[in-house]
Each structure stands twice: as structure tokens, then as C-alpha cells.
Amino acid sequence: MSVLIYVELDNGSIKKTSLEAVAYGAKVAEKTGGQAVVLALGKAENTALEIAGQYGAAKVLHAAAAELEHENSLAYANALVQAATQEGSKIIILSKSGLGDAMAARAAAKLKAGIVSGVTALPETDGGFKVTRSIFTGKAFATTEIRSDIKVLVVRKNAIELDEAGLTGGNAAVEAFQPTLRDSDFTASVVSVEKADSELSLTEAEIIVSGGRGMKGPEHWQPLIDLAKALGAATGCSKPVSDLDWRPHHEHIGQTGIKVAPSLYIACGISGAIQHLAGVNGSKCIVVINKDPEAPFFKAADYGIVGDVFEILPKLTEAAKSLK
Amino acid sequence: MKILVCITNVPDTTARISFTDNDTKLNKNGVQFIIGPYDDYALARGVELKEQYSGSLTVLHIGEADAEPQIRKALAIGADDAIRVNAEPQDSYFAAAQIAHIASQGTYDLILMGRESIDYNSGVVHGLVGEMLGIPSYSPVMKLDIDGNNATITREIDGGKEVLKAPLPLVLGCQEPIAEWKIPNMRGIMTARTKPLNVVEPVSVDDMTAPQTYKLPAPKGACRMIPASEAETLIKLLQTEAKVL
Numbered sequence: 001m002s003v004l005i006y007v008e009l010d011n012g013s014i015k016k017t018s019l020e021a022v023a024y025g026a027k028v029a030e031k032t033g034g035q036a037v038v039l040a041l042g043k044a045e046n047t048a049l050e051i052a053g054q055y056g057a058a059k060v061l062h063a064a065a066a067e068l069e070h071e072n073s074l075a076y077a078n079a080l081v082q083a084a085t086q087e088g089s090k091i092i093i094l095s096k097s098g099l100g101d102a103m104a105a106r107a108a109a110k111l112k113a114g115i116v117s118g119v120t121a122l123p124e125t126d127g128g129f130k131v132t133r134s135i136f137t138g139k140a141f142a143t144t145e146i147r148s149d150i151k152v153l154v155v156r157k158n159a160i161e162l163d164e165a166g167l168t169g170g171n172a173a174v175e176a177f178q179p180t181l182r183d184s185d186f187t188a189s190v191v192s193v194e195k196a197d198s199e200l201s202l203t204e205a206e207i208i209v210s211g212g213r214g215m216k217g218p219e220h221w222q223p224l225i226d227l228a229k230a231l232g233a234a235t236g237c238s239k240p241v242s243d244l245d246w247r248p249h250h251e252h253i254g255q256t257g258i259k260v261a262p263s264l265y266i267a268c269g270i271s272g273a274i275q276h277l278a279g280v281n282g283s284k285c286i287v288v289i290n291k292d293p294e295a296p297f298f299k300a301a302d303y304g305i306v307g308d309v310f311e312i313l314p315k316l317t318e319a320a321k322s323l324k
Numbered sequence: 325m326k327i328l329v330c331i332t333n334v335p336d337t338t339a340r341i342s343f344t345d346n347d348t349k350l351n352k353n354g355v356q357f358i359i360g361p362y363d364d365y366a367l368a369r370g371v372e373l374k375e376q377y378s379g380s381l382t383v384l385h386i387g388e389a390d391a392e393p394q395i396r397k398a399l400a401i402g403a404d405d406a407i408r409v410n411a412e413p414q415d416s417y418f419a420a421a422q423i424a425h426i427a428s429q430g431t432y433d434l435i436l437m438g439r440e441s442i443d444y445n446s447g448v449v450h451g452l453v454g455e456m457l458g459i460p461s462y463s464p465v466m467k468l469d470i471d472g473n474n475a476t477i478t479r480e481i482d483g484g485k486e487v488l489k490a491p492l493p494l495v496l497g498c499q500e501p502i503a504e505w506k507i508p509n510m511r512g513i514m515t516a517r518t519k520p521l522n523v524v525e526p527v528s529v530d531d532m533t534a535p536q537t538y539k540l541p542a543p544k545g546a547c548r549m550i551p552a553s554e555a556e557t558l559i560k561l562l563q564t565e566a567k568v569l
């Protein structure tokens with residue numbers, strides 16, 4: 001019996017959240033007695049894939065068919081099902097993302113598998129297979145026992161600490177994999193793809209500097225961007241900021257936007273409305289800068305500074321630059 | 325154009341969450357319920373498309389009778405009729421199987437729902453329904469236009485967006501800015517009272533999971549305040565104390 005882990009690629013490299021999923025899957029394989037097999041779809045060099053071994057994978061199945069180059073959740077889910085069948089996998093693991101959820105769902109329906117998305121910790125396997133996941137947008141947790149023979153888990157960032165996983169493995173063998181593709185998965189045509197030039201995606205970022213209405217307008221964003229640059233951070237914003245078109249929609253964090261779970265979240269001029277907190281409560285450390293000492297965000301923060309963002313941001317940027 | 329919109333009935337975004345019955349049930353006491361915010365976007369766009377193409381729109385909810393005010397609200401916003409499957413879903417698979425069953429009895433061009441429910445945040449029901457029906461599913465959809473038998477969809481992807489053209493029928497998980505939330509008007513509220521709301525029993529589905537138990541996160545420790553005049557010391561603390569730099 002094996003554990004199958006799907007890894008997302010970004011320009012031919014395995015995404016960090018997917019490497020976490022590999023480490024997670026390897027731990028599950030250890031607990032359930034089996035090996036961890038990785039599936040990668042799309043163009044990538046063997047050298048970029050074999051490192052999955054360091055995170056505990058025994059081997060990597062790689063399907064490089066040209067049709068799989070563009071992200072297509074339907075065809076990808078079909079390939080995932082075929083890989084699971086070939087490997088006799090009873091547990092399938094993906095990292096939480098739009099693509100991960102879409103593939104997991106379609107594969108679960110096909111395999112008649114129980115599916116749990118948003119998993120935050122390793123499963124308990126003594127007496128049933130129980131997983132805990134985040135619910136109510138981070139306000140609570142639910143523990144669910146999956147009873148189906150095949151199980152599909154979609155895991156959140158930080159569900160496992162990478163150093164806790166102890167990267168002891170060597171490189172994994174990469175095997176070519178040729179799923180049978182179906183025309184019915186390719187009925188949509190891609191009209192256009194627009195990617196932001198910012199290299200760092202919010203869901204992958206370890207540090208996020210985020211701005212709210214307290215930033216006063218798009219023309220005042222530079223001090224925030226400077227701090228983000230100095231820290232190697234991605235930039236985010238509150239909903240009104242993207243509603244007002246001060247920042248692009250894909251930066252919108254919260255209940256109705258992106259949910260993030262960085263190591264460090266720095267909130268600048270954001271009041272901390274419950275709907276915003278819902279998107280950031282997976283963060284390890286939260287810093288809040290707000291001129292209003294009563295701002296609700298301070299209640300959810302680890303560190304707080306009461307003051308004017310425009311005075312504080314340059315000081316932080318200076319200090320961050322001198323770190324190196 | 326036949327449209328099916330699936331709605332969840334969820335605690336308001338500001339609700340305090342707590343549990344009862346040995347942490348096996350949500351404490352509904354004093355909690356205000358609403359149509360899931362993402363479902364509300366799906367409904368709003370569904371109503372616009374229905375009006376544009378003189379189509380019909382059925383709203384579907386899987387859940388108990390206490391959701392009826394929210395279902396009536398959807399009717400007041402513009403749905404023509406409603407179906408409630410009388411069962412509290414235990415998991416995504418169960419909910420999806422009910423939706424797929426209802427959908428297979430009509431010939432819907434579009435099956436719309438929110439990208440995720442805000443209670444369980446799974447974001448997998450549209451994919452499950454799509455596969456169960458053997459039709460494509462896409463999410464999260466930020467823009468949706470119909471041209472004959474094709475939909476043009478703008479989807480959010482990691483760090484950007486993608487525009488797809490796909491033939492109907494489709495299952496779509498929706499999010500803003502696909503449409504503005506609609507507020508029912510007086511006339512809508514009056515007519516909603518007489519629109520059909522059919523209650524049907526669920527089809528049987530194998531249990532994939534056992535009933536779950538809940539818990540609240542550990543309370544957060546106190547926030548450490550740093551005087552604005554010493555703001556720069558924060559960076560050191562983040563490095564040496566919090567160890568996140």
C-alpha cells in the first residue's frame with residue numbers, strides 16, 4: 001500500500017507547499033506502513049523532481065506530455081486517479097490550493113473516496129483514521145474519521161514543520177508516467193493567462209506585509225513595498241483596498257479573499273475586522289501597526305506598535321536592511 | 325437557459341463560534357444565519373443571466389427546515405423555485421451526491437455555487453458534483469458570460485487570472501467580483517411567499533466519514549507592545565525572540 005502525493009510545479013520546480021505535502025505524505029506512509037510516491041505533471045528536469053526524495057518520497061512519477069503543460073484540473077485529476085490505481089494507493093495527498101481542491105474533489109468522486117480538505121496536522125491512525133482540519137475560516141477545528149477504503153486529504157500550509165520532518169532521505173528515482181488522456185478533459189480553450197509579475201505568491205510566501213485603508217491611497221504604498229522588499233516578503237491588502245482598486249484583487253486577504261498562513265504577517269493600517277482575521281489566523285506570528293490603540297487587530301497580534309504607519313514603516317525597512 | 329444555484333446556510337461572518345453536546349454540535353444559540361457569501365455571489369450572477377436570457381433559476385439547499393428563511397430570501401432575490409433536500413449533510417461527499425442527484429433530474433446548463441462554504445471551507449463540492457455528473461467544473465470564477473452554448477469564464481489562478489471558453493453544461497464555484505450581492509425588494513419578498521419550495525428526501529449515499537467532533541483554538545497570548553519611538557527594535561525581536569526572520 002502506498003501514499004500518493006501530488007506536487008504542484010512552478011516553472012519546473014516543486015512548490016514549497018507541495019514539498020511540505022511530500023514530507024507530510026512520507027510521515028503518513030511511515031505510520032500506515034507503505035511508501036510515499038510523488039506525482040508531478042508538466043515540464044520539469046529530473047534534478048528538480050528527485051529532491052522530493054529528501055522529503056521522504058521513495059519515487060517520483062513524472063508525466064511530461066505537452067497536453068499537461070497548461071494547468072488543467074480535469075486532466076490532472078484523471079492522471080492522479082490513474083497513478084493511484086497503478087500504485088495501489090489508498091491515501092492521496094495534495095496541498096491546499098484552488099488546483100489541489102479541484103483535483104482532489106474530482107479524484108475522490110471517481111474513486112468513491114472520503115475527502116477532507118483543510119487538514120492541519122498529521123492523522124491519528126490508532127483505531128480508525130482521524131484527521132483534524134480548520135473550519136469556520138480558522139475559528140475552530142473539526143476532527144473527522146474517514147471510513148472509506150481510499151482517502152483523499154488536502155493539507156494546509158504548516159500542517160507539518162519541515163524541520164520536524166527531518167530531511168534525511170536521498171534523491172528519489174524519477175519514473176516516466178504516461179496517463180491516458182481523454183478528449184472530454186480538454187473541451188475548454190484557454191483564451192488568455194495573466195500572471196502578476198510579482199515572483200512571490202501569497203499562499204507560498206513565508207512573510208507577508210499587508211496594507212489596509214490606513215495606507216490612505218495607492219500612491220502611498222511605496223513604504224510598504226520597500227519593507228516587503230527588504231524582508232523578501234509578498235504584499236497583501238484588506239478587502240476595501242482591493243475594492244477601491246488601490247491594489248489588485250489577487251492581493252485581497254480574508255474571509256472572501258485569499259487565506260494565508262505565513263510565518264510572519266505584518267498588518268499596516270488594517271483595523272482587524274473579523275472577516276480579515278479569518279484569512280490570516282493561520283499565521284505563526286502577527287505584527288500590527290495601527291495608530292488606534294483600540295484597533296481590534298491588536299487582540300490577535302503577537303507584536304504591536306501604536307503609531308503612524310508612514311513614520312514606522314521606514315524605520316522597520318532600515319532595520320530590516322541592516323539585518324544582512 | 326436553465327440554472328441551478330446551490331446555497332449553504334451558514335453562521336454570519338461575525339458570529340462567535342462555540343459547540344454543544346460534548347463538542348459534537350454547533351451551538352446555534354444567538355447565531356444569525358445567512359446565505360453563504362460566495363453562494364450569494366453565485367445567486368446574484370445566476371439571476372442576472374436568467375433575466376438576460378429569459379431562462380429559469382432553481383435554488384437548491386441541502387439541509388434542515390431552519391434554512392427556509394434563507395431559501396425564501398433567494399426566491400425573493402429572483403429564483404423561480406426552490407428545492408430543499410431534507411438532510412443535514414455529514415460531509416462534502418454526501419452534499420455533492422445530493423446535488424448531483426437533483427441536477428441529473430433536470431437538464432441544467434449551469435450549476436452555480438460559491439467557491440467554498442464559510443462553515444467548512446472545503447471548496448470541493450463543485451469538483452465532486454462535476455465528476456459525479458461527468459461534466460467539467462471550474463473554480464474560483466470571477467467573471468461569467470454566456471454566448472450561445474459557450475461560457476467565457478475568468479478564473480483566479482495562483483497570482484493572476486485565466487480566461488477560458490468552455491461549452492455548457494458546467495459546474496462553477498463563484499466568488500467576487502462575478503456580480504454584486506442583491507438585496508431583495510418588497511415586490512420580490514411578496515412574490516417569494518408563493519413561489520414553490522419543494523422538500524425532497526435525500527438519496528442514500530455510503531458514509532465516507534463518521535460524525536465529527538469540534539474544538540476551539542487555544543487562546544492567543546498577550547500582544548507585546550513596542551513603543552513607536554523604538555519601532556526598529558521590532559526587527560531584532562522578530563529575529564531572536566519570535567524566530568521568524
Ligand SMILES: Cc1cc2nc3c(=O)[nH]c(=O)nc-3n(C[C@H](O)[C@H](O)[C@H](O)COP(=O)(O)OP(=O)(O)OC[C@H]3O[C@@H](n4cnc5c(N)ncnc54)[C@H](O)[C@@H]3O)c2cc1C
Binds near residue numbers: 211308309
Ligand atoms: C461578508 C463580508 C466579507 C468580508 N470579507 C473581507 C475579507 O475577506 N477581507 C477583508 O479585509 N475584509 C473583509 N470584509 C470587510 C471587513 O468587515 C472590514 O470592513 C475591512 O477588513 C476593513 O478594512 P481595513 O482594515 O483596511 O479598513 P478600516 O476598517 O477602515 O481600518 C483602517 C485602519 O487603519 C488605521 N489607520 C488609519 N490611518 C493610519 C495611519 N496613518 N497609521 C496607522 N494606522 C492607521 C485605522 O486606525 C484603522 O484601524 C468583509 C465584510 C463582510 C460583511
